[in-house]
Amino acid sequence: MKERQRWRTEEDALLRAYVKQYGPREWNLVSQRMNAPLNRDAKSCLERWKNYLKPGIKKGSLTEEEQRLVIRLQAKHGNKWKKIAAEVPGRTAKRLGKWWEVFKEKQHRQHNETSKAHQPIEDSNYDRILENFAEKLVRVRSPLIMPASNAPPSPVLPPWLCSSTTPSPSVTLSLSPSTVSAPPAVGSVSRAQSNPIAELLECSRDLEEGHRAWVAHKKEAAWRLSRVELQLESEKCYRKREKMEEIEMKIKTLREEEKGAIEMIDAEYRDQLLQLRxxxxxxxxxxxxxxxxxxxxxxxxxxxxxxxxxxxxGSGR
Structure with a gap:
């Protein structure tokens, strides 16, 4: 028989009958005492009884309340699953440990998917990107072609942002053909505008990168917020449970005091009745x-x- 073979229904029934008659001990004597072959070692019998057949064990997935309770207890005790299982009724340490590993792997995978495209940036880095964009937008640029000595000073903004250099359609129509100046050469215009367009594209790329990083940062913040909400919800359930247990203890104490007072009164009246008798x-x-x-x-x-x-x-006689 294979060592990791699944337990059959007949074996489970035999193990239940053994525990009912002899108790959960001396597992290596199951076959001898029950007069039935059970090719299982003592450790396997113990694990089967403790994790699957013991009365009161809950089977199936953990409820939301149990998940919040396990998360809070794991943050408090670490991976001490026997200690955690003592505070989660109906769940074994093995079951809770497996659930925690799956939950941790799922959270890690979600975190990696969130931060896969871009690492979250800090506020200072995002502010630096905006400052660089603003500096590139408003700083004084030296023209590619040196102006004449009597030419007016170059504008602060780049030519592609100066609306005054481009005549409006109404002004163009009002001018006579003799007064209209010849358009500049195509090569000079392209050279004059290539630098601002490149800077605009660079700034656009910086903004797009900053926006993507901000979106990634927002997703991570939302994920962390959901974790905090989950922990707070588990903490709330734990405090409610503690409060209910405290109230139940007070009620139990009051009932014991009531019972003691009634017994004392009965004893006093019993003594008085005996005294009267x-x-x-x-x-x-x-x-x-x-x-x-x-x-x-x-x-x-x-x-x-x-x-x-x-x-x-007598005297008269």
């Missing part, structure tokens, strides 16, 4: 003694009268 018995005994004394006196008196009445008759 004793006093009644003493009075009855005294009355009986008095009656006996009176009866004796009466009997003596009657005898004396009888003797007196019989004495003259």
């Amino acid at each position: 004793k006093e009644a018995e003493v009075k009855e005994l005294k009355l009986a003694e008095q009656w006996a004394a009176n009866h004796l006196r009466l009997t003596t008196f009657l005898q004396s009268l009888q003797n007196k009445s019989s004495a003259p008759e």
Whole structure:
């Protein structure tokens, strides 16, 4: 037989019958005492009984309340699952340990998927990106072609942001053909505008990268917030449970005090009743003694009268 073969229903029934008759001990004597072959070692029998067949063990997935309780206890005790299982009724240490490993792996996988594209940036890095973009937008740029000595100074903003350099359609239509100046060469215009367009594209890429990093940071913050909410919910359930246990202990104490007070009152009245009975018995005994004394006196008196009445008759004869 294989060492890790699954337990059959007949073996479970045999193990239950053994525990019912002999108790959960001496597992290596199951086959000998039950007169039935059970090719299992003592450790396997113990684990089967403790983790699957013992009455009161809950089977199936953990409820939300149990999950919150396990998370809070794990944060408090660490991976001491026997100690944690003692505070989670119906769950074994082996079952709780397996659930925690699956839960931790799932949380780790979600965290990796959230931070896979970009690592979350700090607020200072995001502020630095905005400052660089602002500096590139408003700083004074030196023109590619040096202006003449009598030419006006270059504008602060780049040419592609200066609306005054581009005539409006109405002004263009009002000018005569003789006064319209010849358009600049295509090569010079492209050279003059290539640098601002490149900087604009660079700034756009920086903003896009910053936006993606901010989205990743927001997702991570939401994930951390959900973890905190889960821990707070488990803490709330634990405090409610503690409060209910405290109230139940107080109610139990009050009931014990009530029971003790009632027993004390009953004992006092019982003692009083016994005392009254004793006093009644003493009075009855005294009355009986008095009656006996009176009866004796009466009997003596009657005898004396009888003797007196019989004495003259004898003397007369």
